[in-house]
Structures are given as structure tokens and as C-alpha cells.
Amino acid sequence: MITAEQKPIEEIREMIAPYKRILVAGCGSCVAECAAGGEKETGMLASTLRMAAKMDGKDVVIQEKTLDRQCVNEFVIQLDESIDQYDAVLSLGCGAGVQAVAEMYPEIPIIPALDTEFLGETMSQGLWIENCLGCGDCMLHYFGGVCPLARCSKQLLNGPCGGSMDGICEVNPEVPCAWQTIIERLENFKALERLEEVYPPKDWSKKQGRGPRKIIREDQQR
Amino acid sequence: MTSDKKPVLALFYCQNTHASGEDERQALEQKYGDSLKLFPIPCSGRLEPLHLLKALEDFADAGYVITCPEGACRYFEGNLRAKKRVERTREMIKSIGLEEERIGFLINSKEGPKPLTDLADEIMDRLANLPPSPVLGPSVQGRATGSRQRSKGDKV
Numbered sequence: 001m002i003t004a005e006q007k008p009i010e011e012i013r014e015m016i017a018p019y020k021r022i023l024v025a026g027c028g029s030c031v032a033e034c035a036a037g038g039e040k041e042t043g044m045l046a047s048t049l050r051m052a053a054k055m056d057g058k059d060v061v062i063q064e065k066t067l068d069r070q071c072v073n074e075f076v077i078q079l080d081e082s083i084d085q086y087d088a089v090l091s092l093g094c095g096a097g098v099q100a101v102a103e104m105y106p107e108i109p110i111i112p113a114l115d116t117e118f119l120g121e122t123m124s125q126g127l128w129i130e131n132c133l134g135c136g137d138c139m140l141h142y143f144g145g146v147c148p149l150a151r152c153s154k155q156l157l158n159g160p161c162g163g164s165m166d167g168i169c170e171v172n173p174e175v176p177c178a179w180q181t182i183i184e185r186l187e188n189f190k191a192l193e194r195l196e197e198v199y200p201p202k203d204w205s206k207k208q209g210r211g212p213r214k215i216i217r218e219d220q221q222r
Numbered sequence: 223m224t225s226d227k228k229p230v231l232a233l234f235y236c237q238n239t240h241a242s243g244e245d246e247r248q249a250l251e252q253k254y255g256d257s258l259k260l261f262p263i264p265c266s267g268r269l270e271p272l273h274l275l276k277a278l279e280d281f282a283d284a285g286y287v288i289t290c291p292e293g294a295c296r297y298f299e300g301n302l303r304a305k306k307r308v309e310r311t312r313e314m315i316k317s318i319g320l321e322e323e324r325i326g327f328l329i330n331s332k333e334g335p336k337p338l339t340d341l342a343d344e345i346m347d348r349l350a351n352l353p354p355s356p357v358l359g360p361s362v363q364g365r366a367t368g369s370r371q372r373s374k375g376d377k378v
Contacts, residue, residue, distance in 0.1 A: 009317040040272055044314065047275040051357045052318035054279075 001030040002094045003128045004037060004114040006045065012090065013052060015111045019088035020059070024049070024113070025079070025101065026066030027093040034128050036114050037092030039066040045092065045113060061085075070097025076104045083108065136206030136213065142194055144185025149202065151178035157199040228257045229352045232277035233342060235288035236266040238296045239330050241337030242288075250342050258342065266290065266327075267300025271311040274325055278315065283355040284324045285311075286345050291332035301329065324355065 006012075016022055024046040032038025046064040053060045065082070069075045070093030079101070083089075088109045091098045095116040102110040118130035133150045139157075140147055149155050153171035160179035163170035167180045186192045207213070231254075235242055247260055259282065263269060266289040274285040287308060289301035305327060312322040326348075328341055 009314070013318075040270060043272045044275055047272065047279050048314050048318055051275070051279050051315070051320065054359070055319060055356045 001033055001120060001122075002096070003034045003117045003120040003130075004031050004094050005117060006036055006041065006092075006114055007112070009048065009052075012045070012111075012113055013049070016049070016088060016090055019086075019109070021061045021086045021088075022049075022063075023079075023082070023086040023089045024062060024064040025070065025089050025091045025093070026064065027070040027091075027097050028066055028068045029071075031092060031094055031097075031114060032066075033122065034120070035126070037094075042066050042092050045090075049090075067093075070094075071100045073100065073104060076100055079105070134207065135202065135204070137203060139199070142197075142199070143182045144189065144191075146178055146182045146185060148178050148182065151175075151181075157202065159195060227354060229283035229349045229354070230257055230259065230281060231346060231349060232259045232261065232274070232282035232285040233288065233345065234261045234263055234266070234269050234273060234286070235338060235341075236290055236300070237262045237264055239288055239290050239338065239341075240335035241339070246338040249339055253339075254342075254346065258346065265295065265297050265300035266304035267295070267297060267302075269304045269307055271307050271314065274308070274311045275314065278320070278324060278355065278357060281358070283352055283358070284326070284349050286325070287327045288338065288341050288345075289327060289329050291330050291335070294332055305329075320355070320357065321352075323352070 024042055026032070026039055026042030027037050028039060032041075035041060042064050046062050050062045053062065063086075065079070067075045067078060070091065079089075083105055086108065088111055089101060089105070090111045090113050091101055092113045093101065094114065095112070098110055098112045119132040119134055120128040121131050123129050131147060131150050133147070135149060148157055153169050153175060154161055156179065160177065160183075161170070164177035164180055167177050169175040169177050183192070183195070186194060242262070247262065250258055250260060259277070261273070266287055269287050274287075277285045287304055289304050290296070292301060295301045308325060308327045312325045315325060316322045326345070328345060330336060330341065
């Protein structure tokens with residue numbers, strides 16, 4: 001899923017300062033799972049901003065609504081019935097959600113309340129880690145289901161650097177050595193010989209450098 | 223800032239904590255009247271930051287939660303969660319310049335558990351000199367009545 005964190009409240013207040021009628025729009029998908037922009041967080045942020053406005057003696061209207069998904073037009077369109085009441089939307093969607101709402105309502109400023117972070121896995125309650133870079137050319141089957149690009153601090157494709165100690169990365173002592181994990185996994189499968197292959201440098205053109213990526217599925221289109 | 227008006231406390235308490243039944247609740251309501259709004263919850267782990275924020279936004283000068291002693295939660299970790307959520311809420315109100323003392327929690331004692339009435343007294347004493355909340359204008363102060371009044375949402 002896509003992970004995100006709320007921006008500092010001071011930054012949010014600065015961004016919404018010019019506006020008098022603000023909709024705080026949450027998203028019930030990825031950012032709800034990572035406790036950044038779901039219904040609860042949307043309510044908390046809206047309540048905090050209303051209190052801040054009252055303390056400053058500002059006459060502003062701050063209301064809230066959480067969509068199931070901000071990145072899908074069929075859900076964004078639910079704002080149609082109320083969007084005219086506002087002169088700005090403070091979105092707790094990820095970057096894709098913010099842009100989907102902005103695309104749908106180009107005449108209204110859509111302000112991001114979150115910093116979108118990474119494609120993450122929920123490791124445990126309250127802990128998310130990045131384990132996919134979305135490179136567009138998945139090689140996980142070679143590496144025992146561990147991505148060396150996302151999880152090795154040096155992004156090495158052809159074996160460990162030799163700097164890890166007791167299975168811990170020398171760059172970041174909080175990170176397990178991805179290559180130690182890869183080797184242990186491949187040993188489990190009795191497939192260590194896969195590492196004898198030399199993997200060429202990653203072709204990053206599948207990820208970046210040609211504008212926004214696009215997936216077209218004609219069988220899914222109207 | 224000084225005021226003769228007594229602070230209004232929104233008090234959330236775990237119904238499993240010692241001596242926190244209907245008799246204690248009624249005694250507190252009689253003693254403190256509109257200055258104390260009681261919110262019994264089945265476990266302090268049910269508390270969300272939003273409950274405290276809404277109370278501060280709508281009617282309360284302070285919001286507190288009473289939890290069972292550590293290691294004595296009927297649901298194992300509800301009180302630990304409540305503590306973290308209170309801390310989170312304190313950070314949030316601090317970020318907008320509101321005194322963090324307006325949010326707090328009290329853990330009942332494991333060795334000598336006190337009844338709800340004593341714990342509420344302790345909190346009310348602690349808040350006796352708390353100035354009125356800058357969030358609540360004069361027209362808002364004292365508008366909540368009844369111990370179980372819920373704050374109204376502002377959803378569209």
C-alpha cells in the first residue's frame with residue numbers, strides 16, 4: 001500500500017490560511033491503513049484546525065468528509081454535491097488522491113495535508129517499512145522474495161557488500177542485511193546457484209525518465 | 223488569565239476500574255453539576271484522541287481519562303493504548319498553542335485501588351486553577367448539559 005504521514009500542523013495552517021471555507025477530505029484506503037488520512041485522522045485534524053481557528057479569533061468554516069478512495073473518480077465525484085460550499089479542499093489523500101481531486105475540480109485549490117512516503121508493508125501495528133520501489137521490472141523471484149533494491153542500503157544486485165555484521169547492515173544498524181536474508185531464503189529452497197548469475201545494472205527507464213508511467217488495459221476499459 | 227467560572231471537565235473512565243458504578247456516577251454528577259461530564263467506556267482502550275479533541279472543541283476546558291492499573295486491564299493492553307493516545311492528543315493540542323495540561327490521564331492504583339469518586343476529586347482539584355479554554359467563547363462555555371451529552375460532529 002501507499003504510506004504517508006501528516007505534515008506538521010504549522011505547515012498545514014500556513015497553507016490553509018488564505019481560505020475561509022475549507023473541506024478536510026480524508027481517504028478510506030491506503031492512508032487509512034497507515035493511520036495518516038482515514039476517517040479518524042480526518043476528524044482529528046479538522047477538530048484541531050477548528051480549535052486553532054477559534055483561538056485565533058478567525059471566522060472560518062472547516063468541515064470534513066472521508067471518501068472511500070480519493071484516487072478513483074467514481075468516488076471523488078461524491079464531492080459534487082457539496083464542493084461549491086468551499087473555497088479550498090485540504091486533502092488527506094496520497095499524492096495520487098490529491099491530484100485526482102484537483103483534476104476533478106480544477107477551479108478549487110486542493111491542498112495536501114500529507115507527505116506521501118513509499119510503497120510499504122505493515123510489519124506490525126504502527127510499523128510500516130518500504131520494501132518495493134515500484135521499479136517496473138520485478139526480480140523478486142531471483143532473490144527469494146527479498147528486493148535488494150528496496151531493502152539493501154547500497155541497492156546491490158550481485159551479492160553482499162561484505163560490510164554487514166551479524167546480519168545487520170553497516171549503513172543502518174536498524175536494518176537487517178537484505179543479502180543475508182536473500183542467501184538464507186535461497187538456502188531454504190536449495191537455490192543458491194541462482195546467485196552465480198550476473199545481473200546487469202537495473203534498467204531504470206522502466207521506472208522513470210519518460211514522464212508519468214501509464215498502464216492501459218483495454219479489457220478493463222469501456 | 224483568571225475567572226470565577228469553574229472549569230468543565232470531560233471525564234472518560236473505564237467501567238472496570240474499582241467502584242465506578244451507577245451510584246458513584248450519580249454522586250459525582252450531584253456534587254459537580256455542569257462542571258463534570260462523565261463518559262463511561264467499556265475499556266480505556268476504547269478511547270480515541272478524537273473523543274478528547276471533540277470534548278475540548280465543543281464544551282470542555284479539560285479532558286481526562288481514568289484507566290485501570292498497568293497489568294490489570296481486563297483486555298490486557300487497553301490502558302497502555304489509552305496512555306499513548308492521551309500523549310498523542312497532548313502533542314496535537316500543544317501544536318496549536320493550547321496548554322497540554324488540558325489533556326491527561328490518571329491510573330488507578332493496583333495496591334490500593336480508589337473509587338471513581340476519589341479519582342474524579344483528585345482531577346478536579348488539579349484543575350481548580352485552570353483558566354477557561356481559549357477555544358470556547360463566552361457563548362459556548364457551559365452550553366453542554368447532562369452527563370452523557372455527546373459532542374456534535376461537523377461532517378458534511
